[in-house]
Amino acid sequence: MLTFEQKLKIIESFPELTRHDVSMNRVNFHYEESADDKKNVVYHLHPNGNGFVYAEYLSDYDTDHKGMINIRDFSEAELRTLIQMSIESLALTSGAEAPIVEEFEEERWINSEKHSLLLVNEGDLWNVYAGLNLDGTFRSYNEARAFLEEEGFRRA
Numbered sequence: 427m428l429t430f431e432q433k434l435k436i437i438e439s440f441p442e443l444t445r446h447d448v449s450m451n452r453v454n455f456h457y458e459e460s461a462d463d464k465k466n467v468v469y470h471l472h473p474n475g476n477g478f479v480y481a482e483y484l485s486d487y488d489t490d491h492k493g494m495i496n497i498r499d500f501s502e503a504e505l506r507t508l509i510q511m512s513i514e515s516l517a518l519t520s521g522a523e524a525p526i527v528e529e530f531e532e533e534r535w536i537n538s539e540k541h542s543l544l545l546v547n548e549g550d551l552w553n554v555y556a557g558l559n560l561d562g563t564f565r566s567y568n569e570a571r572a573f574l575e576e577e578g579f580r581r582a
Contacts, residue, residue: 427499430473436505437468442513452477460516461534462582467512469494479508483515485540535579543579545570 428436434453437443443455448470455468464480471477475498482493487508489495497505531547535554544555545567552570554562564570 427475428502428505430471430475432502433471433475433477433497433505436502437471437509439506440509440513443467443509457513457516462516464493464516467509467516468497479505480512481508481515483536483540483542484508484511486511534582535574536582537578537580542582543574545574 437455438445440455442457442459444458446454446456448454450472452470452472453468454466454470456465457467458465464482467480469478469480477497478490478492478494479497480493481487481489481495487495495508497508500508533545535543535545541556543561546553546555547567550565552564552567553560554564554570554574562570562573564573
């Protein structure tokens with residue numbers, strides 16, 4: 427098991443994370459550029475080595491009811507991989523999506539299988555994108571929202 431200091435050094439190597447000291451000598455690390463309401467990537471890292479990483483949108487991991495994974499027994503490689511994947515899952519848009527949405531109002535929607543769709547207001551229409559592929563076009567936000575909810579998606 428990595429020590430608190432070793433885990434801290436690994437986590438602090440991610441420049442996109444901001445450290446926040448909390449009660450009982452625990453430390454949180456936020457990803458301020460998160461597209462999600464969630465900004466905590468590392469939650470309650472404790473001097474005893476216990477802590478959590480947010481992974482709700484990662485399909486390769488079993489999470490608790492808060493979308494967290496306990497990192498107590500993670501190796502350095504496992505911890506680095508998990509943190510990088512967590513940051514990427516919370517990023518605003520992937521590079522492939524950026525040209526489509528940079529000038530328009532957008533919302534990210536996620537389903538229980540961690541699939542993501544983008545709802546974009548383009549002029550008088552609301553378009554749903556799966557990556558670069560247009561999945562649907564709607565005349566109103568409410569119509570698009572109803573479609574997404576019927577398909578099992580929720581706003582991220």
